[in-house]
Amino acid sequence: MNNLYRNLLLFAVMLALVAVVGISQSWNVALAILNLCLISAIMTLGVNIQWGYAGLFNAGVMGFAALGGLAAVLISMPPVPAAWQAGGNGVVTGLAFGIGTVLAGIISWRKTAHLGGKRYWLTALIAVAGYTLMRWVIDPAIVAVEAVEPAKTGFLGGFGLPIMLSWLVGGAFAAGVAWLVGKVSLGLRSDYLAIATLGISEIIIYFLKNEDWLTRGVKNVNGLPRPVPYEIDLQHTVWLQNWVETYGISLIDASSIIVKLCYAGLFVAVLVVILWLSETALKSPWGRMMRAIRDNETAASAMGKNVTWRHLQVFVLGSAVVGMAGAMLTTLDGQFTPTAYQPLRFTFLIWVMVIVGGSGNNFGSVLGGFVIWFFWIEAEPIGLALMELITSGMAQDSPLRHHLLDNAAHMRLMTMGLVLLLVLRFAPRGLIPEVKR
Amino acid sequence: MTDVLNTLALVSNFIIVPGLAYGSQLALGALGITIVYAVLRFSNFAHGEMMSFGAMITILVTWVLQARGINLGPLPTALLALPLGIVATIGLCLATDRLVYRYYRQKRASPVTYLIVSVGVMFLMGGLIRFVIGPNDQIFADGARFIMKAREFKQMTGLNEGLAIKSSQGVTVLTAVVIVAVLFWFLNRTRTGKSMRAYSDNEDLALLSGINPEQVVFIAWIIAGTLAAVAGTLYGLDKSYKPFTFLQLLLPIFASAIVGGVGNPLGAIAGGFVIAFSELIVTFAYKKVLGYLLPTGLAPEGLAQLLSTDYKFSVSFMILVIVLLVKPTGLFSGKTL
Incomplete structure (x- = not known):
């Protein structure tokens, strides 16, 4: 029970942090962060299924997320x-x-x-x-x-279908590619999977950048249809105008907050469903078997479990969840930008989320997704402020000062690497450790 | 007959010469991966950034030397700066080992834990490099640009096709040959080299015979750091130095190591050339070759390119997949040093 309170407290602190941003900066920013936190949490759940349940290292999260984005384009754009x-x-x-x-x-x-x-x-x-x-x-x-x-x-163009359908299709795309990659590299040495996924993710991005007939390449696909109302339509509705007048807030703010809340509602629904499914799976005999395989492959295969096949299964499942999150992200952005897929943002950051949250624990993954995304966004102002402080003693036109300020953005890369190494070394079980069952 | 000679010149210019240079760079990179794998038994994802770091230090030193007017005449100044790059990279490797990897070695962590740790190291190093030198292209090659210019070759032979050899390509191949020769001499002829091979072959037996594991690891990092710095500098000289490319280079390098058989130095070299030549052969536009070899009128209209150059990185992946499917142990059945 003690653990439960601790975990609830952690989540409460997290939500309070978002609320602090809402009060100090603006609710629009806070909700934007929250929406991306939710998507990160889903992606992290996908990676946790692979790493936490089965100990598989997927170095190609970016590629699977991009496949989800592709699905969003193909499903929703008009032909x-x-x-x-x-x-x-x-x-x-x-x-x-x-x-x-x-x-x-x-x-x-x-x-x-x-x-x-x-x-x-x-x-x-x-x-x-x-x-x-x-x-x-x-x-x-x-x-x-x-x-x-x-x-x-x-x-x-695409098929002109509702974009929410692409969340499933994106999962299916990612699952298909994951099946191919897994089929080739699972059952061999464990690092082959990492190398193969690293490769396939780069190739997927190259493909999306260069095959203009499919994705318009670097010209991007803009104006994807939305599953939620547009701000401009909301602003013309009578009820919102009345409502704004009663509470005395600006019409533009109110409409964009409502749109973001709609997205948040959809994402929370998906997150809850996936979380429930993952938890159920983890508690079921299947989950016990996966843990047995992860902890001792030889013993599990001696008990008649087909280790390679189970690894393939869990790898495909996890990738499908990542693909789904990728489609949701593109839906939220409203545009598909192949150049935006950077391994740092899409592979590495998700890994930090899994490790920091607590590998093997679904709630930990969700919390990790929230915490890391929040600090990833807020690190930029913090890092810049820190650099300003460090360099404040130097002359205004000192080249070193300029250099440090210009490159402050790369501090994030270093910080995240450091966070990963420190957590792995000193708290390998993460914020919410795996439950001993 | 001239047609055949022209074809030969064309193929040499666009496949053989660049392939030898690129293959040497990949081979040096793959050797570093293979040495770390053979001794520390994990796939080092940070190797690309180690190469990048070595190249970066070399570039910085080169700039200092250039600013003072020190140069090597026709040879690139970077060669003069390279030793410092090597020393710095070795220092970085040893520091990382002391601060990060040693803990997991003592805990006898699983290879996949090492892997994820090395990914963390990779991003830490990547951030450090971008912080110091920035994410942009850096050009640091100087000295003579060409050993042989296309025009000179044409005048010399009277052929239509030119053959150009960049001095960076010559330097790359020569340096690689020297480094590999020294490495093989070390591994096969010296006592320490033999003890490393023994440790890689059978750890327990090596420990029983009184080989000090920490010393073997120490030497392995020195070798890996040297190889990384040399490979990174040569790649930067030949193409250009950009921190981002070293993440992309990781795939061909790993593919080279796996194609040859991980842990097998000879295999790593062979793998490097297999990958380099396949990349060039598959992305080469055969239009002109066919124009020379086929009777007039039959020449194709398109570029006759098997795969667009944008996809050159996918070639190493395809080869990797084929090797994993057909012969997962690699060409030279790996796992000995």
């Missing part, structure tokens, strides 16, 4: 009919050829074990031929699609 007309068929046929090649390669590899060394050549031949065919079909189509009003569209 571009002109682009479909120009090259839709070519792109679809080309992709079909690509998928066909992969399937043909797999089948030929599986069925030709008796050929010995020739097997490699046959599979390679199929791969090269299929790839050439795909490029031959798809390249002119892509050029045609990208030529359609490149300043405004230049891509195929």
Whole structure:
């Protein structure tokens, strides 16, 4: 019981910190921080499923989050009919050829074990031929699609469905890629997964930056539809105008606070569902088995548990949650910016959240997501103020002073690295330690 | 006949010469990873930042030297500054080991704990580097730009295609050869080198024979730091120095180490060249080659490029995947030093 009070206190302090920002800066800022805290918490839960339950190191959180963002674009943006007309068929046929090649390669590899060394050549031949065919079909189509009003569209658009659907689809995208990566690298040495995920996440980002026909690349996709009302529409409603008059706050502030609250409501709902599912899973026989595998793989496999398969399962699950959070983040931003995906922000920061929160404890992950995101945002003013203080003794035009002030932003990187190392060393169990069951 | 020679010059210019240089850089990086793996038994994610740190110190010293008018004539001044870069990187490695890794070694932590610790170190170092030198491109190459210019080659041979060899490429290959030779001599001929190999092969047996593990680890960090500083400086000389690229370089370097067989120095070198040449072969535009070799009229209209240059990093990933699927132990079945 003592622990329960302690944990409740930690959460209360956290919410109080957000409230302090609300009172001292503005409620708009506080709610913006809160929304990102919620998304971070969901992402952290995903990573905690992989690391806390199973001890798998995923160094590619960024890639899975970006796949979620891609899903948001593909699901919600309206299709571009002109682009479909120009090259839709070519792109679809080309992709079909690509998928066909992969399937043909797999089948030929599986069925030709008796050929010995020739097997490699046959599979390679199929791969090269299929790839050439795909490029031959798809390249002119892509050029045609990208030529359609490149300043405004230049891509195929999406399906024009409600954007909240993309939260599920984003999870599915991430799960699919995670399955492929896991299939290749799990069951081998433990660090292969880390290296493979590091690689795939970079490649996903390169893909999203360069395939303009799909994502407009570095031109970004702006104006994604929203699941919540627009500020401008709210400002025209009579009830809000009356309400604002009664309480004497500005109309613009009130509308944007309401929009942020709507988002917060949606995110809290998702967070609660995922948290409940994770907790239930952790308490179930499945969770016991996962912990047994994590703590002693040899013993667990001696008890007849298929360690590799379970690792794959848990890796896919965790990645799906990360993908979902990625889609939610893009929904909140209202735009898809491939260049915004930085490993520091999306892979590393999430890891710090998991470790600081307490690996293996879902509530710890949520708290970690909140705490680290809050300080990540507030560290900028704090860090700058600190640098001002340190350099205040120097001459105004001292080059060292300028250098320090200019590079103060990189202090965050160092601080987070330091926080991770310190927590790992001195409090490896985190803020809310894993419960011994 | 001229067509064949032209093709040869073209391929040398765009694949063989850059491939040798890039391959040497990757090989040196992969060697560092492999040495740390063989002795400390973890994949060091901070190795890219160690390279970056070595290059950074070298650049800073180079600037000081350049400002005082000291140079090496046709050779880049950075070579003169490199020893200081090496010493600083070794110092950084030893300090990190003392402050961070030693604790986990004594606790006999699992490899994945080491891994996540090394990620923390990576970001700490990355922040330090950006704090000191900033996130932007730094150019520090000086001396003669080319050993052979494309125009000179054309005049010499009368071919259409030029062959240019940058001096940074020459310096890279030569330095790499020297470093690797010294390393192999050390590992195979000296007492300390042999004790390191023994420790890597079988820790318990090595301990029983009276090998001091702390000394082996000490030497391993010295070697890793040296390799990292050299590799980082050579890469910076050849391309350009930008802190961000070293995170991206981590993937090809790890791929090189794994392709060759982690823990196997010979494999790391082979892996480096496999990755470098595959990257260049796959992203090379074959339009001109086909133009020379095919009968007139059959030459393709497009670039005839297998993969756009933007995706060159994905090549190492694909090779990594193929190796993991087909032969997870690597080409030179790894795990001995």
